[in-house]
Amino acid sequence: MDEVLDRDLANPSSLHGPGREARHLLTRVRRRIGELLGAARDEVVFTGNGSEANLLALRGAAGALPPGRRHVLVTPVEHPSVLDPLEDLGASGQIDLETLPVDGQGRVEVRDLEDRLRPETGLISMMLANNELGTLQPVEELVALARPRGILVHCDAVQAVGKIALPRLALDADLVTVSPHKFGGPRGVGILVKRGGVNLATPLSPRRQEQGLRGGTEDVVAAVGAAAALETVSRDLDQESARLRRLQVRLFQELPARFPGIVLHTPPANTVPTVVNLSFPTIPGAWLVAALDRLGVAVSHGSACSSLAAVPSHVLEAVGAGSLARCAVRISMGRGTSEEHVEDFMRRLRVVLVETSGSHFLFASQNGCNQ
Numbered sequence: 001m002d003e004v005l006d007r008d009l010a011n012p013s014s015l016h017g018p019g020r021e022a023r024h025l026l027t028r029v030r031r032r033i034g035e036l037l038g039a040a041r042d043e044v045v046f047t048g049n050g051s052e053a054n055l056l057a058l059r060g061a062a063g064a065l066p067p068g069r070r071h072v073l074v075t076p077v078e079h080p081s082v083l084d085p086l087e088d089l090g091a092s093g094q095i096d097l098e099t100l101p102v103d104g105q106g107r108v109e110v111r112d113l114e115d116r117l118r119p120e121t122g123l124i125s126m127m128l129a130n131n132e133l134g135t136l137q138p139v140e141e142l143v144a145l146a147r148p149r150g151i152l153v154h155c156d157a158v159q160a161v162g163k164i165a166l167p168r169l170a171l172d173a174d175l176v177t178v179s180p181h182k183f184g185g186p187r188g189v190g191i192l193v194k195r196g197g198v199n200l201a202t203p204l205s206p207r208r209q210e211q212g213l214r215g216g217t218e219d220v221v222a223a224v225g226a227a228a229a230l231e232t233v234s235r236d237l238d239q240e241s242a243r244l245r246r247l248q249v250r251l252f253q254e255l256p257a258r259f260p261g262i263v264l265h266t267p268p269a270n271t272v273p274t275v276v277n278l279s280f281p282t283i284p285g286a287w288l289v290a291a292l293d294r295l296g297v298a299v300s301h302g303s304a305c306s307s308l309a310a311v312p313s314h315v316l317e318a319v320g321a322g323s324l325a326r327c328a329v330r331i332s333m334g335r336g337t338s339e340e341h342v343e344d345f346m347r348r349l350r351v352v353l354v355e356t357s358g359s360h361f362l363f364a365s366q367n368g369c370n371q
């Protein structure tokens with residue numbers, strides 16, 4: 001990115017030399033990102049972030065559904081950037097939105113999915129990995145069911161890309177959302193993989209760039225950063241994924257042993273290795289976040305985007321966590337997380353719990369986190 005900034009590139013739509021140079025670079029990184037994600041160059045659409053890629057995919061796909069195919073399925077544990085646009089479209093009567101049931105781990109049963117498919121179903125949105133619990137969804141099975149029925153599949157793969165080797169069919173979904181800042185890339189750029197032949201009625205205007213789906217001068221530097229990050233994480237993905245899994249398993253084993261009363265919400269298997277969601281039934285999650293923060297540990301309560309609002313996590317509610325939805329805290333690990341960090345986290349958590357005992361912040365244990 002530094003190198004590209006130094007080159008002082010022009011607008012990639014300009015005809016002059018610096019413009020052509022920018023356009024050439026953008027084409028190169030688009031092709032490289034496509035190769036790494038198993039897509040053609042023209043299937044890679046740059047957006048401002050993952051949320052915008054979700055909005056473009058869903059408003060765009062729903063807006064282009066033919067009459068008679070406007071039944072749309074979604075899981076209740078999606079990111080708000082998926083749920084909000086679909087709920088808006090449902091509320092205005094543009095689509096007939098139905099929410100799929102999930103089990104206690106936040107996973108959709110393939111049988112439930114199959115049961116809900118109708119001749120009118122035109123679009124299904126299912127994330128690959130859940131951002132709060134880490135749970136992996138059966139996106140491969142979904143694609144296999146949807147394709148012969150002509151149903152479009154959107155997969156929010158934001159929490160999976162760069163964390164696990166991606167299931168081939170999941171990447172074959174018609175629309176796949178990727179967010180480079182989740183794997184070391186810059187903020188301010190997102191990626192929507194849109195398979196050839198998928199028609200989107202873009203909600204955005206102007207729409208002179210990104211194959212008519214978006215408008216405005218492209219951020220070549222951010223696109224270069226996105227490609228560099230994807231290239232870097234792809235190099236040792238299996239190794240890094242296995243290392244993180246060992247840290248996650250250690251937390252799964254040691255947290256219940258060292259902290260009786262703790263509840264682990266992340267399932268022990270079929271998850272990304274980067275997330276452990278936990279709660280203590282008498283401690284409000286926001287309070288635990290603040291107490292750990294004072295000791296230099298950054299964890300989150302719900303998803304980062306909604307944790308400033310004093311609302312219980314919709315994901316924890318969907319998995320039937322009840323009042324614990326207000327207590328849940330998410331530990332996220334990544335390339336920078338070491339064995340020492342994990343040990344240190346548990347030591348600091350102990351300090352917080354000792355400090356907390358008897359505090360007026362505690363909820364009465366018989367009520368749990370229900371205030």
Ligand SMILES: Cc1ncc(COP(=O)(O)O)c(C=O)c1O
Pocket residue numbers: 049050051052054079081127129130131156158159179181190303
């Ligand atoms: C599953 C999921 N989808 C979408 C997003 C939105 O991505 P961005 O922050 O790039 O808008 C996030 C962000 O946390 C996420 O976790």
